Amino acid sequence: MSDETLSNLLHEERRFEPPAELAAHANLQAEAYDRAAADPEAFWAEQARRLDWAEEWTQVLDWSNPPFAKWFVGGRLNAAHNCVDRHVEAGRGDKVALHFVGEPLDPETSGTRDITYAELKDLVCQAANALTDLGVQAGDRVAIYMPMIPEAVVAMLACARIGAPHTVVFGGFSSDALASRLTDCQAKVVVTADGGYRRGTASALKPAVDEARTKTGPEHTVEKVLVVRRTGQEVDWDDAVDVWWHDTVEQASTEHEAQAFDAEHPLYVMYTSGTTGKPKGILHTTGGYLTGAAYTHWAVFDLKPDDVYWCTADIGWVTGHSYIVYGPLANGVTQVLYEGTPDSPERGRWWQIIEEKQVSIFYTAPTAIRSFMKQGREIPDRHDMSSLRILGSVGEPINPEAYVWYRHVVGGDRTPVVDTWWQTETGAIMISPLPGVTAGKPGSAMTAIPGISAEVVDDQGRPVPDGSGGLLVVTAPWPSMLRTIWGDDERYVDTYWSRFPATDERGAYYFAGDGAKKDSDGDLWVLGRVDDVMNVSGHRLSTTEIESALVSHPKVAEAAVVGAKDEDTGQAVCAFVILREEAGDGGADIVEELRNHVRKEIGPIAKPRQVMIVPELPKTRSGKIMRRLLRDVAEDREVGDVTTLADSSVMDLISSGLSKGA
Ligand code: WTA
Numbered sequence: 276m277s278d279e280t281l282s283n284l285l286h287e288e289r290r291f292e293p294p295a296e297l298a299a300h301a302n303l304q305a306e307a308y309d310r311a312a313a314d315p316e317a318f319w320a321e322q323a324r325r326l327d328w329a330e331e332w333t334q335v336l337d338w339s340n341p342p343f344a345k346w347f348v349g350g351r352l353n354a355a356h357n358c359v360d361r362h363v364e365a366g367r368g369d370k371v372a373l374h375f376v377g378e379p380l381d382p383e384t385s386g387t388r389d390i391t392y393a394e395l396k397d398l399v400c401q402a403a404n405a406l407t408d409l410g411v412q413a414g415d416r417v418a419i420y421m422p423m424i425p426e427a428v429v430a431m432l433a434c435a436r437i438g439a440p441h442t443v444v445f446g447g448f449s450s451d452a453l454a455s456r457l458t459d460c461q462a463k464v465v466v467t468a469d470g471g472y473r474r475g476t477a478s479a480l481k482p483a484v485d486e487a488r489t490k491t492g493p494e495h496t497v498e499k500v501l502v503v504r505r506t507g508q509e510v511d512w513d514d515a516v517d518v519w520w521h522d523t524v525e526q527a528s529t530e531h532e533a534q535a536f537d538a539e540h541p542l543y544v545m546y547t548s549g550t551t552g553k554p555k556g557i558l559h560t561t562g563g564y565l566t567g568a569a570y571t572h573w574a575v576f577d578l579k580p581d582d583v584y585w586c587t588a589d590i591g592w593v594t595g596h597s598y599i600v601y602g603p604l605a606n607g608v609t610q611v612l613y614e615g616t617p618d619s620p621e622r623g624r625w626w627q628i629i630e631e632k633q634v635s636i637f638y639t640a641p642t643a644i645r646s647f648m649k650q651g652r653e654i655p656d657r658h659d660m661s662s663l664r665i666l667g668s669v670g671e672p673i674n675p676e677a678y679v680w681y682r683h684v685v686g687g688d689r690t691p692v693v694d695t696w697w698q699t700e701t702g703a704i705m706i707s708p709l710p711g712v713t714a715g716k717p718g719s720a721m722t723a724i725p726g727i728s729a730e731v732v733d734d735q736g737r738p739v740p741d742g743s744g745g746l747l748v749v750t751a752p753w754p755s756m757l758r759t760i761w762g763d764d765e766r767y768v769d770t771y772w773s774r775f776p777a778t779d780e781r782g783a784y785y786f787a788g789d790g791a792k793k794d795s796d797g798d799l800w801v802l803g804r805v806d807d808v809m810n811v812s813g814h815r816l817s818t819t820e821i822e823s824a825l826v827s828h829p830k831v832a833e834a835a836v837v838g839a840k841d842e843d844t845g846q847a848v849c850a851f852v853i854l855r856e857e858a859g860d861g862g863a864d865i866v867e868e869l870r871n872h873v874r875k876e877i878g879p880i881a882k883p884r885q886v887m888i889v890p891e892l893p894k895t896r897s898g899k900i901m902r903r904l905l906r907d908v909a910e911d912r913e914v915g916d917v918t919t920l921a922d923s924s925v926m927d928l929i930s931s932g933l934s935k936g937a
Contacts, residue, residue, distance in 0.1 A: 289675075291682065291715040293691055297664070301711020303574045303725060311725035318726050319346075319754055322570040323562065326605065327361045328352045329535030332562070338752055341783060342772040343764075346563035346754045351535035354542055354561050355403070355436035357569075358604035359396045360533060368393030371609045374583070374632050375425050378472035378615035386505075390425055392607070395432075398425070398524075400531035402433030405523040409499045411464055413438030413536070416544070418462040418497075419590075420444045420453055420484060422471025423614045426503045426520065427590050430466040431543075431600050435561075436533050440541040442556070445591025446471060447896040447921070450483040452554075454490035456546050459556055460761055461496045466520075470506040474619040477506035485511055538562025544761045545593050547699040555770070556761030557593075557699050565601055567703035567755025572602030574724060575693055576636045576665055577710045583662070585611035585629070586638040592897055593699040594669055597755075598638060602703070617643060622650055626658035626685075634660075637685070638667035642898040644677045644685075649832030649855055652684045660685060665710050667693045670898065672801055674823035675717035682717075696720040696801050698787060700771065702755030705729060706799055718823060719800050727753055731791045731799065736775040736784060744792035747801060748775060748784035756785070790817065809838030809846045816848065816881055818902065824876035825850060828869060830858035835892050835900045836883070839909035847884035848873075849909035851892060851929070861888060885909065889929045896921045908933070 293301070311318035316335040323332070332350030362370065372395045377385030390398070411417060417434045419441050421427040427443075434441040442460050444453050457465070465487075470479040481502060488497050502510070503520040542561045546554040572578060584603055588594035603610050611632050617625050629637065647655065666686050668678070673694050682692050691710040697703060705727050706720040713721050723729040730738050731745040739745040749756075759767040775784035790802040802817035809816045818836040825834035833853040841847035852869060854861050862868070866886045874882040887908075893901045896919070904926055907914045914930070917923045 289679070289717055291691065291717075293711050293713065294689060297577065297691070298711045301709065302577050303709050303712065305712050307725040308722075312728075315726060315728075315751065319566065322726065323347055323350075323566045323754070325569050325573070326352060326357050326562075326565055328562075332538060336752060338782075341752075341777070342768060342785070344563075344752045344756060344758065345539050346560075347538040347566070350538040350562050352538065352562055352565070353436060353533040353535050354565050354601065355399055355432045356533040357565060358432055358435075358601065359392060359399055362392045362607040363396050367607060368396070370607065372604065373425055373428065373610060373612045376611060376613045376615070376628055376632075377424070378619070379475065380620060384472075384506075386424065395429070397529040398429045399432045399436060400529050401527040402429050402524045403436040403531045403533075404527040405501070406433055406439065406464065407437055408523065408527070409464055409501065409518070411437060411439050413534075414541075415439045415463045416460045417441050418444060418453070418457055418460070418465045420446060420448075420465060420467045420480060421503065421590075422446050422468055422480065422505060423589060423612060424468065424471070424503070424505060425612060426466075426468070428600055428604075428612065430501075431590070431596075432604075435542060436531065438534070438536045438540055440543050442544045442546065443591050443596070444546070445589060445896060446480055447589075447591070449918070450486035450490065453483055454487040455554065456556075457487055457497060458491045458494065459546075459554075460544050461494065463496055464499045464501060465497055466501045466503075468503040468505040469510045470508050472506065472614060474616055477508050479508060479510075481510045485513075488516075536561055539758070543596065545596060545699055547593070555763075555766065557757045558759050558761050559702050559755065560758050563754030563756070564702050565605055567753065568597040568602035569605040570726070571704040571724065572598060572608075573606055574709065575695060575704050575707050576638070576667065578606055578608060578636070580607075582608060582635045582664075583611070583633050584608045584636040584638075585613070585632070585634045586667075587613065587617070587625070587640070587643065588638075588669075593702070594638075597703055617646075623654045623657055626655045626660060629660050629663065630658045633662040635662050636665045636667070637663055638669065640670040640898055641668055641673040641677050642671065642894065642900075644668070644673070644681045645826065645833045648677060648680050649853065651855075651857065652680075655684050661687065663687070663690050665693065666690045667695055669695045669697070672803055672819040672823075673718060674819075674826045676823065676827045678717035691715055692717075694718070694720045696789075696799075700757045700787075701749070701753070702757065705749065705753070706801070716794075716798060719794070719798050721798050723799075729799070730784075731793050732775065732784070736778070736781075739793060741793050741797045742795050744790060744802065746774075746805065747787045747789040747791040747799075749787065750781070750784050809848065811838070811841075811844050811846050811848060811880055816877075820877060821848060821850065821873055821881050821883070824873045824881070825852055825869060827876060828872045830854050830861050830865065831869070832856075833892060835902060835905055837902045837906045837909050839884070839906060841884065848881060849885045849887070849905070850883040851887050851889050851905055851908075853889060853892065887933055890932055891922075891925045891928050893917070893920050893925045893929070894922075895919050
């Protein structure tokens, strides 16, 4: 990366100190960094003691066969007991675990209700008994393909309780995606629902399971499908396979003795896309994962007993696993579980829920924040959100302007924003400000949290000096790290550990696949996947950096940048921009105006070759911009595979908009 680019990036001078009150009572204080660094294993042992162990470990970490880690060796525990039973046993059974907000506003069909820890315990025990009756034993895999309803959480915890690793498949995935996951992990049972609600209408789920079962090939392993009746819509029924939740789970006993499992017993497999077509089944195990989820949720959100927490992720993603199910419930929090979308039945739906449930900690994604920015502040301004005290962001780099808007408009300038960097593979938050310690910089994830060691290195694995960029690595094992790729140890080693193998001086580094830079204070700025980093005339430029520059222009709502092949410069910067509603069509000179704005913000090298004004951007169902498709447009090729887009018509909109505009 050129010196000029970097010095321009570092013009971000805004700092947000933690509120005094929060700092004074923060769960973690600044001393934790040094304490953890001095003796990481002692620090992690201390964190593991947040949990109830049936048997304590004899060794904190066994790293004798890297990169295959064993944490809390010899320890035994039950994850569901830790998330539910122990809170009830401690006399907190009446505390609300889930404020479930169903999507339909009609109370008859919404199912909106509060579920206490005592009630959750009964539900989990019933489901554990029912799954056992269906033949599920410890070690068997159970797939979960469900809407965001309490039964999804119950099903996950019931699996954990009986030691059957779950694999949750996002309800928006197709039957093909479901089939490939069922086959890869050889699932014995699928838990699903007849359907779920989306924007006010019932949308079917069960047919995709029926279809997936026909596609799982000769090693067909699904024996039973357990179906929650959510919408009441018609479903095909196979008596040999299908069973209703209300005929089984709801009839089962609420008594169930939770057995303790080895700390390294598999807890779940979460599929995530890699650079190749075949999704990777990321394996997480019990003791280390739960320690990481519980510790980070407590530390990064400065969790207090009276907090009302809301994470807007879907349980089909890792964020839903670590920060809806395992972290928050292990910590005994009261949280909102919301079935619907942010803008249905109206655009202020989220803010209305925050006001109504008095949410104090809110965790969402930059893509959502930017779309709210686009709509303007009048909508959030209609709601009293003074209950909020901490805001979190996850999933992609947050542009400084989006960060400031989030803090200012949603958080009333009181709330620290924690920009949390982590991955499906890391299991838990790795790099983040601590809300009571860190003076936040908009756009920076700041530093590795206590207990984690991250570094930015060059191609040879040497730490880069402050003020330069490189590759983000984790330099020491951590409890919630993935243990392998399901059924493919070799791919695990190749993908994550072969880029920076052990040398005489140091062990192997975990390579995250992200680029990052260290600013002059040594704070980290995650720039995005390295495959999204462009090389323009030998200068490394981040798509994110240029996107942030564009979004800082008052007329811009959202921007996506790709590097398109260019004869002169190797790659050239191409930007796709959505304008804010109040900006209208932006005026005749909008394209030049934006190109020059980037030039001014970052430097001449970053000035886009092209700026295309578009009505929408292509996004995956998890909200990530599919730059590959934009690159096709920028390079004037036929647009590639659009099947993983949340809305496959978006590419048509873009293409037709561009041909009109051209
Ligand atoms: C990106 C989601 C910048 C990053 C928890 C990572 C981020 C990938 C951030 C993992 C952040 C996530 N700042 N980039 N705060 N959080 N990412 O597995 O590229 O769905 O490698 O896990 O998202 O995505 P995943």
